[in-house]
Amino acid sequence: MLSSLLVAITRLLEFVTSVPSNIDWTKSSLYASMLSISAPPVLWNLVARNEFRRRTLAKYIGPHAGCITLATIIFAVGLYREVLYIKALDDQPEYSLLRGFKTAAFWILLVTSNLLLITSFSGLGFYGTFFGDHFGILKEERVTRFPFSVLDDPMYVGSTIYFVGIAVWYERPAGLMLSLYAALNYYIALKFERPFTNMIYGKQNSDLNHRD
Known part of the structure; x- marks a missing residue:
């Protein structure tokens, strides 16, 4: 049992250290996947900030419908990103892992990522998850319960763990x-998102204090 575990761990370490020699940079699918990873954070931050400053969607369809529209775009782009990611993996060199260990590692990573994503969504709610605060749909106070009690940005961490899980599978x-x-x-996205969100809630608290 111990020897099998050591073999599996050794194989996993070899899998990690083999990354530089197991990337085929000639595959266009690799760059398409990288673009699909980079573009969404830029897209949703531009749309959300524009909405905060100009209320472009809110003026025509209202803040809630505007937020739902942005959420739909984010969801659709996210699905397409997954398709391109798997296509890129299919075009890359394979490095076999022990089947039982691979399956166990995959499920651990998948459960962890989904736990973070689901509990984050539960805490933030639909509008809190999809930039509702940029549309003027603010929560009364910042969410601090799990997973926000242990991670500042559990959704991004969960998404990254998901990527790793698929790579292992x-x-x-x-x-x-x-x-x-x-x-x-x-x-990088958080370097822009976090200060802007803090500014929004700081402004809300300031307005409430003035009313009091």
Whole structure:
């Protein structure tokens, strides 16, 4: 049992360290996947900020319908991103893992990612998840319960873990590079999102204090 576990762990470490030598940079699907990872955060931040400043959608269809429209776009783009990610993995070199260990690792990663995503959505609600605060749909206070009690940005962490899980399932080291690339994009996006969200809620608190 111990020897089998050591073999599985060794194989996993080899899988991770083999990333540089197992990326086929000639495949266009790899760059399409990278673009599909980078574009959505830029898209939804531009739309949400424009909505906060100009109320472009809210003026015509109302803030709630505008937020639902943005959510639909985010969801559709996210699905297409998954398709391109799997296509990119299919075109990349394979590095076989032990089947039992691969399955266990995949399910652990999948359950962890979904736990973070589902509990985040539950805490934030639909409008809180999809930039409702940029449409003027604000919560009374910031959410601080789990998973926000242990992570500042559990949705982005959950999404990154999901990318890693799929890379393990398909046994493609290149997927780890794309997962790291996704994490970097989320990190950059948060550099813009977090201060802007803090500003929105800071303004709300200031307005409430003035009313009091």
